[in-house]
Amino acid sequence: MSLIKRIFSSKTEENISGEQKKEYSENEDHKNTNKSNVMNDKIKFTIDGKECKADKGANLVEAAKANGIFIPTLCHLEGVKPAGSCRICNVKINGRFMTACTTEIADGMMIENNTTDIQELRNIIIETLFVSGNHYCPACEKSGNCELQALGYRYKMLVPRFPFEFEEKVVDASTPKIFIDRNRCILCKRCVRSLKTKDGKSIFAINGRGHKAMINIDHELANKMTDEEAQNAMDTCPVGSILKKERGYVDPIGSRKYDKKPIGSEIESVNK
Amino acid sequence: MEQKITIEPVTRVEGHGKVTIHIDDEGNISQSRLHIVEFRGFERFVQGRPYWEAPVLVQRLCGICPVSHHLAAAKALDVIVGAGTGDGLTPTGEKMRRLMHYGQIFQSHALHFFHLVSPDLLFGVDADPAIRNIIGVIKKHPDLAVQGVMMRKFGQEIIKATAGKKIHGTGAIPGGINKHLTQEEKDSFLNGPDPLNIDKMISWSVDAVNFLKAYHKENKEFIDGFAAFPSSHLSIVRKDGALDLYHGVLRAVDADGKKILHDVDYQDYLKYINEEVRNWSYMKFPYLLDRGKENGWYRVGPLARLNTCDFIPSPLAQKEFEEFKAYTNGKPNNMSMHMHWARLIEILHSAEMMKELLNDPDLMKGDLVVKGKKLSEGVGVIEAPRGTLFHHYAINENDQLTMANLIVSTTNNNEPMNVAVNLAAKQFMTGQKKITEGMMNAVEVAIRAYDPCLSCATHALGQMPLEIVLVDRANNIIDRKRT
Numbered sequence: 102m103s104l105i106k107r108i109f110s111s112k113t114e115e116n117i118s119g120e121q122k123k124e125y126s127e128n129e130d131h132k133n134t135n136k137s138n139v140m141n142d143k144i145k146f147t148i149d150g151k152e153c154k155a156d157k158g159a160n161l162v163e164a165a166k167a168n169g170i171f172i173p174t175l176c177h178l179e180g181v182k183p184a185g186s187c188r189i190c191n192v193k194i195n196g197r198f199m200t201a202c203t204t205e206i207a208d209g210m211m212i213e214n215n216t217t218d219i220q221e222l223r224n225i226i227i228e229t230l231f232v233s234g235n236h237y238c239p240a241c242e243k244s245g246n247c248e249l250q251a252l253g254y255r256y257k258m259l260v261p262r263f264p265f266e267f268e269e270k271v272v273d274a275s276t277p278k279i280f281i282d283r284n285r286c287i288l289c290k291r292c293v294r295s296l297k298t299k300d301g302k303s304i305f306a307i308n309g310r311g312h313k314a315m316i317n318i319d320h321e322l323a324n325k326m327t328d329e330e331a332q333n334a335m336d337t338c339p340v341g342s343i344l345k346k347e348r349g350y351v352d353p354i355g356s357r358k359y360d361k362k363p364i365g366s367e368i369e370s371v372n373k
Numbered sequence: 374m375e376q377k378i379t380i381e382p383v384t385r386v387e388g389h390g391k392v393t394i395h396i397d398d399e400g401n402i403s404q405s406r407l408h409i410v411e412f413r414g415f416e417r418f419v420q421g422r423p424y425w426e427a428p429v430l431v432q433r434l435c436g437i438c439p440v441s442h443h444l445a446a447a448k449a450l451d452v453i454v455g456a457g458t459g460d461g462l463t464p465t466g467e468k469m470r471r472l473m474h475y476g477q478i479f480q481s482h483a484l485h486f487f488h489l490v491s492p493d494l495l496f497g498v499d500a501d502p503a504i505r506n507i508i509g510v511i512k513k514h515p516d517l518a519v520q521g522v523m524m525r526k527f528g529q530e531i532i533k534a535t536a537g538k539k540i541h542g543t544g545a546i547p548g549g550i551n552k553h554l555t556q557e558e559k560d561s562f563l564n565g566p567d568p569l570n571i572d573k574m575i576s577w578s579v580d581a582v583n584f585l586k587a588y589h590k591e592n593k594e595f596i597d598g599f600a601a602f603p604s605s606h607l608s609i610v611r612k613d614g615a616l617d618l619y620h621g622v623l624r625a626v627d628a629d630g631k632k633i634l635h636d637v638d639y640q641d642y643l644k645y646i647n648e649e650v651r652n653w654s655y656m657k658f659p660y661l662l663d664r665g666k667e668n669g670w671y672r673v674g675p676l677a678r679l680n681t682c683d684f685i686p687s688p689l690a691q692k693e694f695e696e697f698k699a700y701t702n703g704k705p706n707n708m709s710m711h712m713h714w715a716r717l718i719e720i721l722h723s724a725e726m727m728k729e730l731l732n733d734p735d736l737m738k739g740d741l742v743v744k745g746k747k748l749s750e751g752v753g754v755i756e757a758p759r760g761t762l763f764h765h766y767a768i769n770e771n772d773q774l775t776m777a778n779l780i781v782s783t784t785n786n787n788e789p790m791n792v793a794v795n796l797a798a799k800q801f802m803t804g805q806k807k808i809t810e811g812m813m814n815a816v817e818v819a820i821r822a823y824d825p826c827l828s829c830a831t832h833a834l835g836q837m838p839l840e841i842v843l844v845d846r847a848n849n850i851i852d853r854k855r856t
Contacts, residue, residue: 239429239433239541240426240429240430240433242425242426242429242543272421272773274423274771274772274773275771280423280772344423346423346772347425347454347547347772348425349423349425349426349429349546349547350425350428350429350543350546350551351546351551351742352551353537353543353544353551353552354536354537354538354542354543355537356552
């Protein structure tokens, strides 16, 4: 089985076994209560041979983070129900590929994270994302704050091995506060899952399926977005697909999130 | 039988171009042309992008003077975001941008003079090309070479401190700037270890002007006579007539010094300037509307700027300016090779201006951005190292760019460069039976005086082969030579 097939046939939240499946809740209060019940219940596991401990109920990304180990993510957002859609967090658990963000930590798990074949899979995913959109970093205002770019640097991507698609995608500039550039969208659904109005309505949605899938907005709701909400939307997007209008390039080079340290280094600096 | 000589590519200039020279049966030059054989397309592919991207995106058309495009675009967008037409920024915003710009002029002029031009002057136009290059300069005149490298470095560091990066920074944003200068940066420029401090840069700039003046004295005939021709000159000048490379009004003078464009607002540039398209070059030919296509062309760049301005607002450069003006009795200087003299006076002026700005407390504190009532269109004009640079943008109600028009400095110099090529070809090739490498280089020397940025890209140092092809009237190749 090819590397790409292996990674995309690995387990997702929907098909992992019951004991490994985390009972996620979209309700933050419910989640907190759930956490407090298991706070002192430590789970033991290993990542790349290192013995680790984490709270019961944590997913693998969080559990690794608590032990100073970085598992890369793109679609995952803390506090939001994981989707396992970007596949960048794939690790091997007891020899099988699984997405770390959708997998609850369990006692005795032997996890492989920083191995050659997993890095290779991650590189393939990063390169695939770059070629399937038009990620022109030099002029993108998210440059330096972009998680995809930061992962490209971390995994030393020099040039994608795949041909660029350069499919022209329509931008949506019609709302007053945000600019949607679908050429940069990686369909992670962070915005769909996390950006709601106060009464719980979704501002963003995915239209279409397969290669026709694209991010869309409810114009009526988007027209009412405040500056704060627009900024939050821009910050939620891991790439430069959602831009707050008229904000461009206010962060000087040198002070942007990933200018000085690579993505993940803030996690890895803990417990060292 | 008519012969056609092709010089391709032209070396030690920025970008790709070629020269064709037609020689008739009597050995006279019947036609010569500088062709720009690249197509960039930025005006088209920025359409649809959010307007605030323009200063960062469009500067990518150049790796030598991106700051000029960055600032010209930012100035056009200042108008669009309601920050006025050049004088509405906060003191910090304007001064940081000026510092960035003087750093850019300083490094670009240093690159041109020391790296690209000095081999011609130090070794001679017809010297062996194996020696007549920057490596030859490093070997024979190491002090001069180091000076050129360090001056360029200083300018690049100034750009980094103001724009965030040495090449393709993001400092200028619509309505202002995105950072202050830090105390550490200020100290390093003012009091950095020798030679990287501003006093040394001023001192070296004075030396460079003196070097050129001494060379001029010994090579008067060449410097004064080579590819000299009368022309109009255009640039922006400060409202009081001072040399101002960042902002001002449009002024043009004819070959005798008579004003033919009277300090007009560049927002209205389309009332005064048009561009002609010719089918043999991707570069357009701008001209002053009221003088027509035939007579409306003009020169831009250092020579033009010193011909249009009344004075230079920095003491050492002003002293040199007075000497420069006195040489032509106050009349416009129409000698192509005096472009180098003017360029070095501008290096000195830039160094002096950088020192003044570095001592200005506004750079380290104060508001960065100002915005007002949004407009749908704006024009930004700046004096880039190579001359007057126009950026013109229009946006729609969704903040997307709908139109971009760029008239870059080298485009403004298109006709003058063609005239210079023709003169050099006539001077060196008329009646010659054998075309030598030195003759070909003479044509390039004429082009090089204008420091053209043919694609606004980074190609330099004579690494590309120079090819000359002799063809007969039926386009049969008679002879071919490569350097």
